[in-house]
Amino acid sequence: xxxxxxxxxxxxxxxxxxxxxxxxxxxxxxxxxxxxxxxxxxxxxxxxxxxxxxxxxxxxxxxxxxxxxxxxxxxxxxxxxxxxxxxxxxxxxxxxxxxxxxxxxxxxxxxxxxxxxxxxxxxxxxxxxxxxxxxxxxxxxxxxxxxxxxxxxxxxxxxxxxxxxxxxxxxxxxxxxxxxxxxxxxxxxxxxxxxxxxxxxxxxxxxxxxxxxxxxxxxxxxxxxxxxxxxxxxxxxxxxxxxxxxxxxxxxxxxxxxxxxxxxxxxxxxxxxxxxxxxxxxxxxxxxxxxxxxxxxxxxxxxxxxxxxxxxxxxxxxxxxxxxxxxxxxxxxxxxxxxxxxxxxxxxxxxxxxxxxxxxxxxxxxxxxxxxxxxxxxxxxxxxxxxxxxxxxxxxxxxxxxxxxxxxxxxxxxxxxxxxxxxxxxxxxxxxxxxxxxxxxxxxxxxxxxxxxxxxxxxxxxxxxxxxxxxxxxxxxxxxxxxxxxxxxxxxxxxxxxxxxxxxxxxxxxxxxxxxxxxxxxxxxxxxxxxxxxxxxxxxxxxxxxxxxxxxxxxxxxxxxxxxxxxxxxxxxxxxxxxxxxxxxxxxxxxxxxxxxxxxxxxxxxxxxxxxxxxxxxxxxxxxxxxxxxxxxxxxxxxxxxxxxxxxxxxxxxxxxxxxxxxxxxxxxxxxxxxxxxxxxxxxxxxxxxxxxxxx
Numbered sequence: 113x114x115x116x117x118x119x120x121x122x123x124x125x126x127x128x129x130x131x132x133x134x135x136x137x138x139x140x141x142x143x144x145x146x147x148x149x150x151x152x153x154x155x156x157x158x159x160x161x162x163x164x165x166x167x168x169x170x171x172x173x174x175x176x177x178x179x180x181x182x183x184x185x186x187x188x189x190x191x192x193x194x195x196x197x198x199x200x201x202x203x204x205x206x207x208x209x210x211x212x213x214x215x216x217x218x219x220x221x222x223x224x225x226x227x228x229x230x231x232x233x234x235x236x237x238x239x240x241x242x243x244x245x246x247x248x249x250x251x252x253x254x255x256x257x258x259x260x261x262x263x264x265x266x267x268x269x270x271x272x273x274x275x276x277x278x279x280x281x282x283x284x285x286x287x288x289x290x291x292x293x294x295x296x297x298x299x300x301x302x303x304x305x306x307x308x309x310x311x312x313x314x315x316x317x318x319x320x321x322x323x324x325x326x327x328x329x330x331x332x333x334x335x336x337x338x339x340x341x342x343x344x345x346x347x348x349x350x351x352x353x354x355x356x357x358x359x360x361x362x363x364x365x366x367x368x369x370x371x372x373x374x375x376x377x378x379x380x381x382x383x384x385x386x387x388x389x390x391x392x393x394x395x396x397x398x399x400x401x402x403x404x405x406x407x408x409x410x411x412x413x414x415x416x417x418x419x420x421x422x423x424x425x426x427x428x429x430x431x432x433x434x435x436x437x438x439x440x441x442x443x444x445x446x447x448x449x450x451x452x453x454x455x456x457x458x459x460x461x462x463x464x465x466x467x468x469x470x471x472x473x474x475x476x477x478x479x480x481x482x483x484x485x486x487x488x489x490x491x492x493x494x495x496x497x498x499x500x501x502x503x504x505x506x507x508x509x510x511x512x513x514x515x516x517x518x519x520x521x522x523x524x525x526x527x528x529x530x531x532x533x534x535x536x537x538x539x540x541x542x543x544x545x546x547x548x549x550x551x552x553x554x555x556x557x558x559x560x561x562x563x564x565x566x567x568x569x570x571x572x573x574x575x576x577x578x579x580x581x582x583x584x585x586x587x588x589x590x591x592x593x594x595x596x597x598x599x600x601x602x603x604x605x606x607x608x609x610x611x612x613x614x615x616x617x618x619x620x621x622x623x624x625x626x627x628x629x630x631x632x633x634x635x636x637x638x639x640x641x642x643x644x645x646x647x648x649x650x651x652x653x654x655x656x657x658x659x660x661x662x663x664x665x666x667x668x669x670x671x672x673x674x675x676x677x678x679x680x681x682x683x684x685x686x687x688x689x690x691x692x693x694x695x696x697x698x699x700x701x702x703x704x705x706x707x708x709x710x711x712x713x714x715x716x717x718x719x720x721x722x723x724x725x726x727x728x729x730x731x732x733x734x735x736x737x738x739x740x741x742x743x744x745x746x747x748x749x750x751x752x753x754x755x756x757x758x759x760x761x762x763x764x765x766x767x768x769x770x771x772x773x774x775x776x777x778x779x780x781x782x783x784x785x786x787x788x789x790x791x792x793x794x795x796x797x798x799x800x801x802x803x804x805x806x807x808x
Contacts, residue, residue, distance in 0.1 A: 126265060126266075126269040126274055126276040127161070127162075127276055127283070129265055130148060130161060130162060130262055130265060130266075130276060131162050131164075131283065131285055133148075133258055133261050133262050133265070134146050134147070134148045134162055134164060134235070134258070134262075134285070135164055135285065136254075136258065137235060137237065137254060137255060137258035138164055138165065138237065140251075140254035140258075141221075141237055141239075141251045141254045141255060142239065142251070143165075143221075143237040143238055143239050144165050144238060144239065144240065144365055144388060145163070145164070145165040145166050145218075145236075145237070145238035145362075145363065146163065146164050146165065146166075146235070146236065146237050146238070147160050147162065147163040147164075147166065147171070147174070147235070147236045147282070148160070148161050148162050148163075148225075148233065148234075148235055148236075148262065149161065149177070149185055149189075149233045149234045149235070149236070149278075150232065150233040150266070150276070150277065150278045151179070151189065151231060151232050151233045155179065155231075156178060156179055156180075157176055157177070157178055157179070158176070158177045158178075158179060158185060158186065158189060158233060158234065159175065159176055159277075159278035160174060160175045160176075160278060160282040161233075161276070161277075161278040161279070161282060161283065162282060162283040162284075162285055163282050163283070163284055163285065164284075164285040164286070164315075165238075165315050165362075165388075166284065166315065166362070166363075167284075167315060167316050167317055167358075167359065167362055168282075168284045168316050168317075170214065170359065170362075170363070171281075171282045171284055172281060172282065175281065175282050176754075181209075182207060182208075182209055182210075183207060183209065183210050184197060184203075184206075184207050184210055184220060184222045184236075185222045185234050185236055187207075187222075188222035188223060188224050188234050189224045189231055189233070189234045192224050192231060193224070194221065194222070194223045194224075194252070194255070195220075195221070195222040195223075196219075196220075196221050196222075196246075196247055197219060197220050197221075198219050198241070198245060198246075199217060199218070199219055199241040200216070200217050200218070200241060200545075200546075200549040201545065201548060201549045201552065203220070203549075203553075204549040204550065204552035204553035204556070205492070205493075205552050207556075208552070208553035208554070208555070208556025208557055209556070209557075211549065211550075211552075211553040214359070214363055216359065216360045216363045216364035216366070217240065217241035217360075217364040217366060218238045218239065218240060218241050218363055218364050218365075219238070219239045219240070219241050220236060220237065220238050220239075221236070221237045221247060221251075221255060222234055222235070222236050222237075223235050223255050223256070223259050224259065225259040225260075225262050225263045225266070226259070226260075226263045227263040227264070227266040227267040227270070228263075228267045232263055232266050232267075233262075233266075234259075235255065235258060235259055235262070237255065238363065240364055240365035240366070241364060284316055286314070286315075299321065300321055300323060303321075303323040303325075304323050304324045304325070306323070306325065307325060308325060308394055308395065308396045309323055309325040309326025309327070309328070309329045309330070309393075309394070309395035309396070310322075310323045310325075310326055310392065310393065310394060310395070311323070311326045311330075311337075311342065311392070311393040311395060312390060312391075312392050312393075313342060313358075313390045313391045313392075313393065314389060314390040315362055315389070315390050315391075316341070317341040317342055317343065317358065318339060318340065318341055318342075319337050319338045319339065319340060319341075319342050319345070320338070320390070321338070322334040322337050322338055325395075326393075326395050329380060329395050329396075329397070330346060330374070330380075330395070331374065332345060332346065343355070348372075348373075348374055348375050349372070351372050353370050353371075353372055354370050354372050354382065356370075357369070357370035357382065357384055358384060358391065361384040361385070361386040361391045362386060362390075362391060365386045366386070367383065367384065367385055367386070368383075368384045369381070369382070369383050369384070370382045370384070371398045378397070379397070379398035380395060380396070380397065380398060381395070381396050381397070381398045382394070382395055424437045424441070425437055425438075425557055425558070425560070425561035428561050428564070428565060430465075430565050431453060431464045431465040431562060431565050431566070432465040433565065434453065434465065434558060434561045434562050434565055435451055435452070435453055435465040435466060435467050436465075436467060437561075438451060438533070438554070438558060439451050439467040439468065442535070442554065443467075443468070446535070446547065446551075447537065447541075448468075448535045448536065448537060449468050449513075449515065449536055449537055449538045450466070450467065450468030450469045450513065450515065450534075450535075450536040451466065451467050451468060451533065451534065451535055451536070452464075452465070452466035452467075452469055452474075452533070452534045452536075453465045453466070453523070453531055453532075453533050453534075453558070453562060454531050454532050454533075454534060455530070455531040456531065460480075461477075462477075462478050463477055463478055464531065464562075468536070469512060469513060469536070470512075470513050473512035473513050476510070476512070477510070477512065480510070491522060491524065491529065492522065493519065493520060493521045493522060493548070493551065493552050493555060494519075494520045495518075495519050495520075495543040495548060496517060496518045496519075496520075497517050497540055497541055497542050497543065498516060498517060498540045499511060499515075499516055499517075502518055512536075513536075513538075514538065515536040515537060515538055516537060516538060516539050516540050516541070517536070517537035517539070517540050517541035518534060518535065518536050518537070519534070519535040519543065519551055520532050520533075520534055521533040521534075521535070521551060521552065521554065521555035521558070522555060522559075523555060523558055523559035523562055524555075524556075524559055525559050525560060525563045530559065530562065530563060530566075531562065533554075533555060533558050535551070583599055583612060583613070584613075584614060584615070587615045588615055588616075588617040588623075590615075590617055590620075590621075590623050590687075591620070591621070592621065592687045592804065592805050592806065593623060593685065593687060593802060593803070593804065593805060594776075594777050594801075594802070594803040594805045595615060595777065595800070595801065595802055595803075596776075596777035596778045596780065596781040596799075596800075596801045597613055597615075597781070597798075597799065597800045597801070598781045598782075598784070598785045598797070598798070598799045599611065599613070599796070599797070599798050599799075600749075600785050600796065600797040600798075601796055610629050610630035610631060610641060610796060611627075611628070611629050611630075611747045611749065611796040611797070611798035612626075612627070612628055612629075612630070612641045612644070612645060612798065613625075613626060613627045613628075613745065613798050613799075613800040614626040614627075614645050614648070614649070615800070616648075616649055616652050616653065618652065618653065618684070621686065621687040621688045622684065622685065622686050622687070622688075623684075623685050623687075624648075624652045624658075624661075624682065624683065624684050624685075625682075625683040625685065625743075625745060625800055625802055626645070626648050626680065626681070626682055626683075627680070627681050627699070627745040627746065627747060627798055627800050628641075628644060628678055628679055628680035628681070628697075628699065628722075628747075629678065629679045629680075629699070629747045629748065629749075629796075629798075630644065630676065630678045631676050631677045631678065640669070640672075640673050640676055640678070643668070643669075643672065643673075644665060644669070644678055644680070644722070647664065647665045647668050648661055648665055648680075648682065651664045651665065652682075652684075657684070657693070657732060658682045658683070658684050658693050658694060658695035658730070658732045659695045659729065659730040659731060659732045661682050661695070662680060662682055662695050662696075662697050662719065662722065662730040663728065663729055663730055665680070665722055666697065666720075666722045666723065666724075666725075666726065666728055666730075667726050669722045669723035670723050670724070670725070670726040671726075673723060676723055677721040677722065677723045677724055678697070678721060678722040678723055679697055679698045679699040679700075679721055679722070679747075679748075680696070680697045680698075680699055680722055681694065681695075681696050681697075681699040681700075681701075681702065681716075681745055682694070682695050682696075683702070683743065683745065683802075685737065685743075685802060685804075687804060690736060690737055690738050690739070690804060691734055691735065691736060691737055692734070692735050692737045692743060693732045693733070693734050694714065694716055694732060694733045694734075694735065695716075695719070695730045695731065695732045695733070696716040696717070696718040696719065696730070697718070697719050697720065697721055697722045697728075697730060698718050698719070698720060698721040698722075699718065699747075700746065700747070700748055700751065700758070700762060701713050701714050701715065701716045701718075701762065702714045702716075702743055702744055702745050702746075703743075703744040703746075703762075703765055703766045703769050704735065704737075704741060704742070704743055704744075705741065705742040705743075705744065705769050705770060705771040706738070706740065706741045706742075707740040707741070707771075707773045710766065710767060710769070710770060711744070711765075711766040711767070711768075711769030711770065712766055713762055713763065713766050714733070714735055714743075715733070716733050717730075717731040717733060719731065737804050738804065739804050739805070739806030740773055740803070740804065740806065741803070741804055742771040742777070742780070742801055742802065742803040743801070743802045743803075744765075744769060744784075744799065744800075744801055745799070745800040745801075745802070746765075746784075746797070746798065746799045746800075747795075747796065747797060747798045747799075748795065749795035749796045749797040749798070750765070750784065750785070750797045750798075750799060751764070751765050752795060769784075771803070777801045777803055780801060781799055781801055784799055785797055785799060
């Protein structure tokens with residue numbers, strides 16, 4: 113048997129061998145970036161174990177990908193096939209989210225790995241776009257051999273009890289070593305003789321060499337910069353323009369050119385020349401530089417706006433909100449004068465939402481007979497630089513508001529066309545390849561947002577009706593008990609969730625508080641929520657103690673919904689005795705705050721979730737609740753964060769839970785569920801605060 117240290121060495125050796133096989137695949141195929149993903153035990157998440165040639169921030173942004181996500185590596189693993197993407201336009205058409213994450217020119221191959229016949233992960237390799245139009249037979253052999261050898265390595269390690277797993281962060285490997293001696297001292301001496309500044313970065317952005325003229329231009333000594341990431345040593349280079357230029361150089365192997373200003377306002381020009389081991393910067397005062405032929409000036413505003421738009425569209429719940437968000441982010445960047453979303457009904461195209469087109473144009477279009485006045489909206493985007501081009505392709509087209517160029521972007525979800533987005537320009541417009549690719553990726557985001565908006569419109573009325581029965585409109589007033597409650601749905605615009613709370617008046621100085629979380633976020637979960645609340649009210653008002661209330665409700669749920677489970681916390685507060693009795697069915701423990709001190713986690717005896725075991729019993733816990741104390745009940749959406757231990761999250765909540773005497777509870781509730789909190793959460797949030805006001 114291996115000891116603990118022997119096991120650790122064995123696992124480390126396995127990871128090291130995996131790293132070596134990945135580097136062999138990169139060098140053997142002529143790629144400049146590679147990454148290896150491992151599938152987690154549940155088969156739901158691909159975790160990047162190692163990467164080479166890739167900056168650490170980019171590696172971290174692609175570190176965890178769910179197998180159901182519309183990302184290339186997920187498709188390769190899910191469909192168990194090699195995925196080959198020749199460049200940015202194909203990537204934008206097929207994987208718009210990936211195209212927006214890394215909006216640069218590169219080709220990529222993605223292949224699944226098998227261990228003992230079962231999928232265990234995948235390999236990703238990148239080349240500069242245009243260098244490799246198709247994978248050669250030799251490259252395919254190298255990729256397949258690397259996947260086979262890594263899979264065999266994983267299988268043998270697992271069989272030996274030394275499983276190879278991905279760490280919390282990917283291992284970012286240095287580029288393959290060169291056979292040549294390190295010429296840094298000689299190179300530095302040569303570069304110091306030149307008037308312009310030169311700086312060498314490795315693929316992770318760390319400075320490996322800085323010439324004296326560069327140090328003078330940057331205003332820092334080499335000792336302060338070498339060894340650090342350039343933008344850590346010089347925070348003003350975190351400017352999005354510089355960052356995009358650097359990433360384009362690393363990912364796409366393009367010569368890029370960026371001009372930015374230092375803290376004193378002096379304009380400096382950075383030319384970035386990529387290579388296998390990193391990027392060389394040529395630094396000059398901005399007035400002295402000429403952009404070399406073929407150098408790319410990044411469309412920084414477009415990239416920045418697209419990333420912001422992706423976040424904003426996730427919250428859009430109507431077709432007009434979708435078009436307004438697109439207009440706000442895209443029209444200023446691409447000089448677009450009008451946008452519209454077109455849908456088909458009864459053989460006719462209609463404007464579902466628009467911005468920039470006149471009312472007369474929209475009415476004329478909608479009143480048009482059932483003909484094809486515009487491109488029919490197939491599976492591929494179409495671009496027309498002039499009115500003559502459009503009319504030649506579609507003779508029956510109408511020209512609205514004297515527009516002179518158009519982009520017609522099909523809106524496709526799950527392989528089904530659902531309409532098209534039209535971008536119109538008031539003068540002829542030549543669409544470059546970068547612009548076509550970005551707009552094609554944009555269409556994917558619009559399609560997803562528009563589909564969500566349509567589903568929301570169809571279900572909104574039902575959601576509103578159900579919601580009236582799910583959560584209390586107003587909590588009862590009980591003398592001596594201050595109360596505040598908040599509910600924040602996880603999905604913006606949808607009011608149906610599985611979290612619930614309630615407050616039941618049992619007497620003049622007694623009350624029962626309930627909080628829970630029904631499995632799921634659908635209508636079934638909502639209906640079950642209503643049943644749970646009704647059952648608890650009935651048993652509470654009949655005089656059952658906290659443990660009995662949960663036991664009776666549990667037996668009901670195992671009968672009416674055996675495949676749905678519910679966590680729940682039931683609290684009975686007696687203001688005359690200044691005590692609270694609590695019983696938990698697998699729910700996070702409450703937090704108690706007392707005047708003048710930090711909050712503390714209330715230790716409960718959690719029983720099984722409701723709906724699991726019909727014979728389950730639940731034990732009540734008694735705690736003191738003196739005047740001024742505040743009890744916080746919450747659901748896990750308030751605290752849960754990916755990758756963090758739930759117990760640590762609860763402890764962190766208690767540490768920041770400090771109710772202020774005399775301050776209204778709703779202020780504390782607002783602070784607990786503020787925008788800085790809910791933006792980081794992926795689940796519904798319900799909070800119920802209860803304060804013993806001392807009989808006031």
